[in-house]
Amino acid sequence: MDILEFSAKLESEFEDLEKGSVTPATEFRNLPGWSSMHALIIIAFIDLNFDVILNSTELKEAKTVNDLYYLATKKNV
């Protein structure tokens, strides 16, 4: 999965966002309606697609969608 596909799939996981609102540069915590539930959605999405479980420190340090993609692909080796 490349970064663009990653962004698009993550956007569809969030369900209530306008198409195109999630890009690699998006700071995901600034998305409208952001809550701790979205963090769980991210954890489950990365686990299911990369077999990688992000811990709370990694998640806390990640700012952009690109950071998440980097963590997912770096740990999935």
Add this chain to the structure above:
Amino acid sequence: MKSYIKAISYYLPPKTYTNENYYTEFSEVEINGRLDKIGVNERHIVANNITASDIGIKAAEILFKDYSINPKSIDFIIFCALEFDYIFPASSIIIHQKLNLPPNCGTMDLAVGCSGYPYALSIAKGLIESSGFKNILIITSSTITKNIHPKDKGSRYIFGDGSAASLISCRNKNDGIGQFIFGSDSNLHKSIIIKDGGARNPLTSSSYNDFNDNQGGITNHAHLNMDGYAVFNFGIKVVPNMIDDLLLKSNLTKEDIDVFIFHQANVFLIESICKKSDIPIGKVFNYMEKVGNTVSASIPIALCEAQKQGKAKTGSKVLLAAFGVGLSWSSTIIEL
């Protein structure tokens, strides 16, 4: 003779706390914040002067009445909870007295949280199949909302109070309560904890110093402190393996299971586990919407509802998967 779950009843305190109440109290939490994925719409809340044994007794009284069970027929009572009436004696002794159980009835408290129901079933199975006892009463009960900080907006959303009473008996069949899997990740014991108030850290004024948890809520060491991210990660990591191990040990496949009932921690977590484990959502029975997470009572309450709604019937094979405080896990497969 094989042990089996003969009957289950449950009790919920009358006072409810709805999502409407929640969003009025926590107006900063956006309604579109996807909390609906957790799957709770309302919870039942005990009054401050009511204990876990009180509501456990209510569930047992309903069980005795609904199934015409004579209390004198009970050989043993297992009370599974995290909130006990006294430091000692055991709350099961108090329940024994209030239910007027016979003098030759054994009593035991089991201090296990969300994983408690399979633990209690395994003890009941042992008493019946190894020691010849006939009727074991399991009471699983939780009054956790009394231990949640009023400003802990994560836990206030998830948890409710409730109790369930199960009668475990024996029958002349090959199937009933099956194999078990148990496990613990004790390194994560601080992930769900009330740190002060026990023997290690007695309550002091500093126990009530508030701090921010890592989910935007407020708590202190006299109240529940739950690391929701750690628990979620634990669930998606451990539960799929637990299910695979249990099926292997039971010489069964997922296709052989009619109904899957998970500890009702969070419907989104349950759905994530099912996606990972290739468990069809149609085979999963959840009952969280009207009760929330009721800790060790959650699985028997859901199982009771599954039977009431005809989703689990006599002869159904039901996989029970529990996980939580410890952090611990436990599971079994029962034939109804």
